[in-house]
Structures are given as C-alpha cells and as structure tokens.
Amino acid sequence: MDRKRYSKPELLAPAGDLLRLKTAVDYGADAVYLGGKQYSLRSRASNFTHEDIREACAYANARNVHVHVTVNEIPHDRDLEGLEDYLCFLQEAGVTAIIAASPAVMRLAKRVAPKLEVHASTQCSILNSAAANAMINLTGCDRVVLARECSLDEIRKIQKATDRDIEVFIHGGMCVNFSGRCTLSNRMTLRDANRGGCAQSCRWNYEVCAKDQPISTGDSFFTLGSRDLCAARYLPQLMEIGVKSLKIEGRMKTEYYVASVVSALRHMIDELYETQEPLSEERMNYHLREVLAAQNREVWNGFLNNPDGVDSIIYHANSDADVSHAFLGTAKSCSGGMLEIETRNPIDPGDRIEVLEPGKTNRVFECRFLRDEEGNELAVSRVPMRRIFMPVPFEVAPGALLRKAAV
Numbered sequence: 001m002d003r004k005r006y007s008k009p010e011l012l013a014p015a016g017d018l019l020r021l022k023t024a025v026d027y028g029a030d031a032v033y034l035g036g037k038q039y040s041l042r043s044r045a046s047n048f049t050h051e052d053i054r055e056a057c058a059y060a061n062a063r064n065v066h067v068h069v070t071v072n073e074i075p076h077d078r079d080l081e082g083l084e085d086y087l088c089f090l091q092e093a094g095v096t097a098i099i100a101a102s103p104a105v106m107r108l109a110k111r112v113a114p115k116l117e118v119h120a121s122t123q124c125s126i127l128n129s130a131a132a133n134a135m136i137n138l139t140g141c142d143r144v145v146l147a148r149e150c151s152l153d154e155i156r157k158i159q160k161a162t163d164r165d166i167e168v169f170i171h172g173g174m175c176v177n178f179s180g181r182c183t184l185s186n187r188m189t190l191r192d193a194n195r196g197g198c199a200q201s202c203r204w205n206y207e208v209c210a211k212d213q214p215i216s217t218g219d220s221f222f223t224l225g226s227r228d229l230c231a232a233r234y235l236p237q238l239m240e241i242g243v244k245s246l247k248i249e250g251r252m253k254t255e256y257y258v259a260s261v262v263s264a265l266r267h268m269i270d271e272l273y274e275t276q277e278p279l280s281e282e283r284m285n286y287h288l289r290e291v292l293a294a295q296n297r298e299v300w301n302g303f304l305n306n307p308d309g310v311d312s313i314i315y316h317a318n319s320d321a322d323v324s325h326a327f328l329g330t331a332k333s334c335s336g337g338m339l340e341i342e343t344r345n346p347i348d349p350g351d352r353i354e355v356l357e358p359g360k361t362n363r364v365f366e367c368r369f370l371r372d373e374e375g376n377e378l379a380v381s382r383v384p385m386r387r388i389f390m391p392v393p394f395e396v397a398p399g400a401l402l403r404k405a406a407v
C-alpha cells in the first residue's frame, strides 16, 4: 500500500487548569500537557493537585485524549525526595507520559512506573540524531521533544535516524535563551527559571546604558524577549516528515487562546490529512489568519526555515501587535432564539460576532440588540463578567466562545 504523503500528527495542547484542559480536549487536541504542584517548570501556571490530575485523566481518557505531565525541573538532590511515589501516582491516575529534562528522572520513571511513556523535554536541547540516540540509549525514553532551534532539514534527519517518536513545537512563546536554559529571571527576581519560577524577565522593557550613557536601540525601550512562534506555514512539511506530535506552548494562556489555536490547527491538520494535497495559497492564508486570531504578540516562523534569519526573532518593545478577533464572552444558554453570554470585552449592537464551537465550522451573526438580565435594552455592553442577552439566528451550545468577527 502506498504511504500517505501527509501523516497525521498528534496535536498536543497546554492546560493551565481543568477549565483550559477541558477546552483543549473539546476543541480537538489529541493530547494535553499539564504540570503538577511539584517537580514541574512553570510553577505559577495554575498547576494541578493530585485530585485535579485524576479528574483531568478521567475527562481526557474518556474522549481518547492522552494526558502528559511535566516533571521537567532540573532537580538538585533535595528535589528528588518523594519523586518515586509521585511517578507511581501518575501511572495509576491514567497519565500517558511524563515530560522530563533530567536523565535521572527519566531512568527512575522507567524503573518504578514502566507503563508511563517518558518524553525527553525540549530542555534537553536535542538538535541532532547523535544526541537523540544517545538520550534514547541512556534513558530508554519513548519520545524526543526537539529543541526549538532545529531546522526542517535537521528534523528530517533526526526522524530518519531514530526509532522513537519526535515532537516539535508548532506555536507559542519562545525563550530568548537556548530552549529554556536561562538565569535571567534568577538574577532579576531571585526566581529560579529552571525550577519553575521564571518571571519572564526577558520580556520586561529596559533602558540600555553603557556606563550610565544611554544607547539608542531604535525603540524607546529595549526588550530581550523573542517574538512568539507561529510555524503553521510549515505544517505540511512537518506532516510529510512524519513527526509524531506538534506541541502548542502556553500553559499560562487563556481558555480563549487555547480554544482558538487548537481549533485552527485541528482544522488545518484534518484538511491536509483528508485531502493529501498541498494547501492553495488562499487556504494557507485562511488557516494562518485563524491560527493568529487570538495572538497579541508579534510572531515569527521560528528556526524551521527562516529566510529572514535570526534577526526576525527580535520582539519590539513598542510593538502594537494586537488580537484581530477580540474575545467577547462565553455562551451560557440559548433558548427561543436568545443567546445568554457572560461578557469579557465590550460589545456594541451592530457588531459582527463569530461563534467557536467544538467540532463545528465557525459561524458569524450580527448582534441586532442587547438586553440585560431584567430585559432592559442596552446601548452598549462595557462591563466584563456580566450576563447579557442578544438574538441569535442559530442554536449555540453552552460553553461556545464568542469573538469579534474580522471586518
């Protein structure tokens, strides 16, 4: 049988809490990743209790979605206490895989919790097939999450030279340091980036001086921060190579961001897989607009195949990049042609509103009027987290997300 041109990769989405986990699952993720209260980087990202992890696994596994748990801090000896019990708990709770950066943690997991898959984190900075195979031989890991700094050619070579799954970042924030190895946050805030405390100091605005003399950087402020990654343009090539998993970064992002990016990439993967044909420029542009609809920072294509070189990674402190489709609110109920929503951003009568619902093509309608809970007509809605009503020409499921449609 002929091998298909495009394989179907796993779409792996971030989950900062149970709400965002369920959102990612409902909007089409094949797997989600989360952090527990211990042993995980991003310790501020609303990490999950043991009870939350059990609930996450029950919800995801019932829908054939895998749960991956980050156990990716770089541990000192004192950090290893209790780790064995934690790994056994994850296995018993129904977690599919751990994501680890330390070979010691990977080897321990293979010994005490053999049903868990072990994924070597991007923090291992694996950029070549020799490094990938060395890590596999050392730890027995089942998957290698490549460093974001790999090009498409390098990914292709590594995929050919190893017999394990390869995972690649497709979207989200970047570390300006090499795949997360950074002490800037430690210096600026005494919060250890390699043990979960990164304060994203690289994204702060700085004035640059040399011996108290200001240096002009072109912007009135200077930031070390990188633009966010948007590699969706290279999705066809990644599916041709046959990478196993495409990861979205962003455990600290909102439920709207998660729904929007997951839904857009789900549709793009499915279209490529079902047609087995390259996307026309028009379809590619359509998908890229959808992927970026919730994006509020400048983006770049990453290191996959960047004709503009690394200069294009620089984030401009004065960037006015903004979301093209503001998040308006969440559907709470819909009956008799009236939609009840909990608001997030201002809505005016006459606005064109786009409805995102799991598994459906987005639909657009025009808001003809607004009412409050007492039935009074509103000239505008400006208050967040308020219940308002508006007529809608089709059924909308509770939990659907509403955003401003593109003009």
Ligand code: SF4
Pocket: 174, 175, 176, 177, 180, 181, 182, 183, 184, 185, 193, 198, 199, 200, 201, 202, 203
């Ligand atoms: S400060 Fe910036 S570069 Fe350093 S770990 Fe945090 S996000 Fe990465």
